[in-house]
Amino acid sequence: MAADIAEQPAGYARLLETGPVAAIAEVAAAIAARRPRHVVFTARGTSDHAALYAAYLTEIRLGLPAGLASPSAITLFGARPDLSDALVVGVSQSGGSADLAEVLRVARAAGALTVAVTNAPSSPLAGIAELSVDVSAGHERAVAATKTYTAELLALLMLVEGVRAGDGVLPAAERAALDALPGLAERTLADRTPAQLAHRYRFAARLVTTGRGYAYPTAREAALKLMETSYLPALAFSGADLLHGPLAMTDPDVPVLAVVGSGPGGDSMREVLPRLGERGADVVTVGSADIAGATARLDVPEVDERYAPLLDILPLQQLALALALARGEDPDAPRGLKKVTTTL
Structure with missing residues (x-):
């Protein structure tokens, strides 16, 4: 992996x-x-x-x-x-x-x-x-x-x-x-923050991922990677849907990975984060700028919002890998999974 x-x-x-x-x-x-x-x-x-x-x-x-x-x-x-x-x-x-x-x-x-x-x-x-x-x-x-x-x-x-x-x-x-994307991707992958966060969250019982617009697929893919490599229950919500009920489950013991880039989607997420702060949630942002209330940030170069999913997912993949290893799992052989899944 x-x-x-x-x-x-x-x-x-x-x-x-x-x-x-x-x-x-x-x-x-x-x-x-x-x-x-x-x-x-x-x-x-x-x-x-x-x-x-x-x-x-x-x-x-x-x-x-x-x-x-x-x-x-x-x-x-x-x-x-x-x-x-x-x-x-x-x-x-x-x-x-x-x-x-x-x-x-x-x-x-x-x-x-x-x-x-x-x-x-x-x-x-x-x-x-x-x-x-x-x-x-x-x-x-x-x-x-x-x-x-x-x-x-x-x-x-x-x-x-x-x-x-x-x-x-x-x-x-x-x-x-x-x-410019290959060079920006190299720069993103050079950051060691994902490994540091993995040790911090190795005993987490569940986790939430969130993003809005182009970032929402990134939140969903990050949740899937965490579930299939660390067996960690990870729930993905759009920033809008998070406020319609699921916000109630967030607290200091539930880490939240929030993808916050530039453009309308990122601006919308900046309105969601204070609500998470009211719940005392442990929020890690993915993006190019520090945001008040976040406990950590996975640094990603700022690009047009359309291109951001090609970079935002990279540190989240690294986090899934590092977290699996920190929890004593083998991310290369997830239990019960095959490379090709047959469905009807």
């Missing part, structure tokens, strides 16, 4: 090379030419969080309604929704989930434009889809997905921005911002 985490800056650089950029641009141009009226993402586990990020991008950047499909509606209940004007995107690291493949098969038969985003270009999912995007993350050794998750994030970002451009070609300013 440590090796996979460390490879992410190189993974960003690889995905930004000429070949992958051109391949994603071609898919983006084909999508733009079809002019879908709405977008449906289908995914499981870690990839579900990447798909949620893409749904935010789609609605905010493309102005198209977007949502996440419930695969069981099709695979278990036999639903056949009208997807004739839709773009349906399957996101899966392995491309081997039978239920996701079935969703794309049904969607394509209904007239939808189908796209597979996967780390396995020869997988069943990629074979069923009309178009496919290879996230080019390379072989991932650990069961807990890290570098494939961030590769999905970057590929989906490039895809959405390519559709927005119309011809698939990223504007120069966009490309320059993306080209």
Whole structure:
């Protein structure tokens, strides 16, 4: 898991090379030419969080309604929704989930434009889809997905921005911002704060993660990593939903990891944090600025809010790894888990 985490800056650089950029641009141009009226993402586990990020991008950047499909509606209940004007995107690291493949098969038969985003270009999912995007993350050794998750994030970002451009070609300013990501990721991973926090929280009984907008998928993915490597009950809430009841469970014994970046999402979280302070919650923020009331901060360089999920998750992955080790667990062999999970 440590090796996979460390490879992410190189993974960003690889995905930004000429070949992958051109391949994603071609898919983006084909999508733009079809002019879908709405977008449906289908995914499981870690990839579900990447798909949620893409749904935010789609609605905010493309102005198209977007949502996440419930695969069981099709695979278990036999639903056949009208997807004739839709773009349906399957996101899966392995491309081997039978239920996701079935969703794309049904969607394509209904007239939808189908796209597979996967780390396995020869997988069943990629074979069923009309178009496919290879996230080019390379072989991932650990069961807990890290570098494939961030590769999905970057590929989906490039895809959405390519559709927005119309011809698939990223504007120069966009490309320059993306080209800076490998170096910023290296800088983020060099911080040793996650290991220090792991010793502080090794006896925690439960934990809360929270973020708003683009940061919400990061909060969900961080909670999943903590649960699957440390077996620590971790509950993820959007900053807005946290105030609708779950706030009551926070107290000095429940650490809260709050992703607080720049932009509207970060501004909204700055209004949530004082409420956590009223509860005496032990709050650790993820972001570029110190915030009053927080007990610690996982430092992440400030970038446009759209790009922040590619950096914010990195110290949280490191925290999950370090916390598992501090608790005497083996993060490379989570009990009961396999690299490919089969669901129907």
